[in-house]
Amino acid sequence: MNRLKIYLKHSGILLLSLLTFVACEKDFTNPGAATEAQVLSTPDGVIGLAAGAQRRFSVGRQSPVYATVAGAGFTTGELRLINPGNAAENGVSLGYADLPGSNGIVTNIWEQCLLTRNETDKVIANADIIPDANTRAWTIAYASIFQALANGTMADFFEQVTLATEENATFSSREEAIKAAISSLEKARDVLTSDDGGLKERIPADIDIPNTVQALLARYYLLDERYSDAINAANAVDLSVTSTYTYDDVSTNPIAFVSILTNNVYQPVDLTLGLPTDLQPDAADQRLAFYFQDLNPAMNDFRAAAFFDDNKDGIPIYLPGEMLLIKAEAYARQDQLSDAIGALDEVLTKQADDDAFGIGAGLPAYSGPETQADVLAAIYANRCMEMMMSGLRLGDSKRFNRAGPNDADPERNRNWYPYPFSERDNNPNTPDDPEI
Structure with missing residues (x-):
């Protein structure tokens, strides 16, 4: 049994005692599992809980990795629904007032993010029990x-969020949630040492902690409009x-397993990526062949490739091209x-051999109008292509002020998701749902 399987198996057992489905801390405890106090009373327990964060966040149809790709993809027209019997996916594809708080995609993003945060909060709060300073620092960074x-x-999907797991938790703005994400990552960056204290032998092996911390800092600094900090963090990756x-x-891989290989839930819409005519990919763009199994399929049955056509495909936490586009x-x-065009040109002209994942565009350098609006439109279009099915497109669509659900020729069917019934039914502080 490989290292990942061992740790996910053990951490999965540990996590059974910590299931918290809403911000008001309603507990569902498995009587056969270790208690929370037992899990957090030993270094192995704390490290195991940290190692389980990847499983919580990225494995299964309920995971945020699956739910954000499906949610953002349907909300922005990036994906096409194959079988309307998949009710949750059908709901986000319809959007507008047809998306209720009972929707499974909406609920899973909310609940599984709360669970992930609650468990990592506990890892960080109890990390002092780990005796080796380096192991402790890297465990904190990994959980962060x-x-x-x-x-x-x-913050990408909800207008307001809870930032604490407690009874009747109060809601904060999505801007405050982004600042909280930055604070976590800055603390992680500041505690990391050159020696991991052996932690890499005890957690899933394919997450590079120092580079991921910097990459996510770049992502969230950008959202926080700290542009110089975003550039510096991207340069540090x-x-x-x-x-x-x-x-x-x-x-x-939940996307491959649930949808792409079964061809019964969703696939990419087509080579347009659901974008308006002026933003659609160039037919010569090499990224089309990277992300699609066939560029001329029978019956226009386009299917995803890249990170989604094998059950054991790894899914990137970030892409090198994202750093250039940030x-x-x-x-x-x-x-x-x-400078913006120079960074954009690095993406447009790169070949597959230039990219760690083999994502090349092979296009000429940017030659459009050198106005802020035109350059930003080109950057948005390249984010949609470079980072296809990343789960980030809804946030991008709003940030770049693309046509919203109440505009002519809308490019998304919601701005924000409604709050899940699981939160509303248990937390009287849940705000009214945003208007579409």
Whole structure:
């Protein structure tokens, strides 16, 4: 049995005692599992709980990895529904007022992010029990990655979020959630040492902790409009290093397993990516062949490739191209258009051999109008292509002020998701649902 399977198996057992489904801390405890106090009373228990964060966040149809790709993909028209009998996916594909708080995609993003954050909060709060300083620091950093992802993911889909797991938790703005994600990652960055204290032998092996911390800092600094910090963090990422959610025969890639290989839930819409005509990919863009199994399929039955066509495919936490596009956007939003175009050109002209995942575009350099609006539109289009099915497109669509659900020719069917009934039924502080 490999290292990942051992740790996910053990951490999965530990997690059974910590299931918290709403922010008001309603507990569902498995009487046969270790108690929370037992889990948190030993270094192995704390490290095991940290190792389980990847499983919580990335394995299964209920996971945020699956739910965000499906949610963002349907809400922005990136995906096509194959079987309307998949009620949760059908609900987000319809959007507008047809998306209720009972929807499974909506509920899973909310609940599983809360669970991830609650468990990583406990790891960080109890890390002092780990005797080796280096192991302790890297455990905190690893847990902080998922703590940040939980807050940052909720901020993409919900107008307000809870930032504490407690009875009748209060709600904070999504801007505060992004700042909380940044705070987690800055603390992780500041505690990391050159020696991991052997932690890499005890957690899923394919997440590169230092580079992931910097990459996520770049992502969330950008959302917080800290553009110089976003550029510096992106520059600190080693683009030759990959960092992925790991899968195997038991813990399978949820998108491949549930949808792409069954061809019964969803697939990419087509080579347009659901974008308006002026933003659609160039037919010569090599990324089309990377992300699609066939560029001319029978019956227009387009199917995803890349990270989604094998049950054991790893899914990147971030892409090298995302870092380049973060720099391009940060420069463009400061009206430093020459630098923005330079970073954009690195994405447009790169070949597959230039990219750690083999994602090449092979296109000419940018030759459009050198205005802020035009350069930002090109950056958005390239984010949609470079980071296809990343779960980030809904946040991107809003940030780039693309046509919303109440506009002519809308490019998304919601701005924000309704709050899940599981939260509303247990927390009287749940706000009214946002208008579409």
